[in-house]
């Protein structure tokens with residue numbers, strides 16, 4: 728049986744367009760955006776699965792997919808034992824701590840004993856532990872930026888790109904704890920035939936990237 732790489736991509740979100748574009752530039756054709764959850768390439772032994780980004784590391788670990796594209800922030804936060812194959816250079820952002828604009832800031836110790844709202848409890852917890860700061864982490868799944876204004880937390884830790892969301896919620900960025908971009912992840916210990924396909928794909932990705940620099 729000839730092997731086929733199963734590749735998990737974000738169905739619709741900030742990673743999607745650039746992920747689809749990358750494969751297009753690699754000369755790998757497949758249909759997307761039709762509402763289907765799966766698509767087979769017409770000219771490369773690959774099958775694409777369209778999923779929520781948060782689920783991708785788990786599917787790669789479990790072997791449902793061989794490869795996936797996610798933000799490093801999601802890969803590290805989920806803590807799944809997957810291999811980072813390559814950095815892709817798009818969807819760049821940072822995970823930062825922000826506080827209400829009128830609040831004074833003298834350093835990370837200011838957060839001792841405070842409440843911090845975030846969707847990234849593991850990354851934040853790890854960072855605070857490293858700094859010796861004891862704070863209460865409140866995990867919320869969305870709209871993290873409104874937490875201070877509704878009295879839920881004194882600070883937030885969220886993804887920042889342009890900074891305009893923080894600004895429009897009356898917050899200022901005081902500490903960056905993690906920098907992220909899209910990465911290609913793989914299931915560890917792929918079979919030799921699949922690894923050969925990954926190598927072939929990686930060669931094309933690197934060529935596409937080199938042509939842009």
Ligand code: PRT
Pocket residue numbers: 737738739740741742778779780781797798799800801818819820885886887888889890891892893907908909
């Ligand atoms: O539906 P699904 O679960 O698949 O998608 P999602 O809504 O969870 O994720 P999505 O599509 O928003 O983001 C996917 C990945 O893109 C993230 O995991 C990051 O790696 C990356 N990325 C890059 C971002 C941003 N930029 C970004 N700006 N992820 C989120 N944001 C959000 C942020 O949470 C905040 O609400 O945008 C807001 C801040 O943006 P600025 O420009 O106002 O600073």
Ligand code: ZN
Pocket residue numbers: 779780781
């Ligand atoms: Zn998500």
